Amino acid sequence: MSVEKQLGQIKQAIDKARDMRYRAEAKLEELENQKNRLLSELEELGVKPEELDLEIEKLEKEIEVSLKETWELIPKELIEDE
DSSP: OHHHHHHEEEEEHHHHHHHHHHHHHHHHHHHHHHHHHHHHHHHHHOGGGGGGHHHHHHHHHHHHHHHHHHOOOOOOGOOOOO
């Protein structure tokens, strides 16, 4: 393989690596912005990131209780058996 061809391939590889780096940096910036937006939303909701799992569990239980209460309010004759 000629030196010129090798240099061309090296230049091509460097350009490709540079392009990948720019895309990775842009993606990282996008993800950091997304993280900051999510943290701001959590702060507005009064939830700390480390308490997120507990908050989700609490909300799931509230939904479960509300669904049960709703089903209890529906007359049994209106509920179809499957």
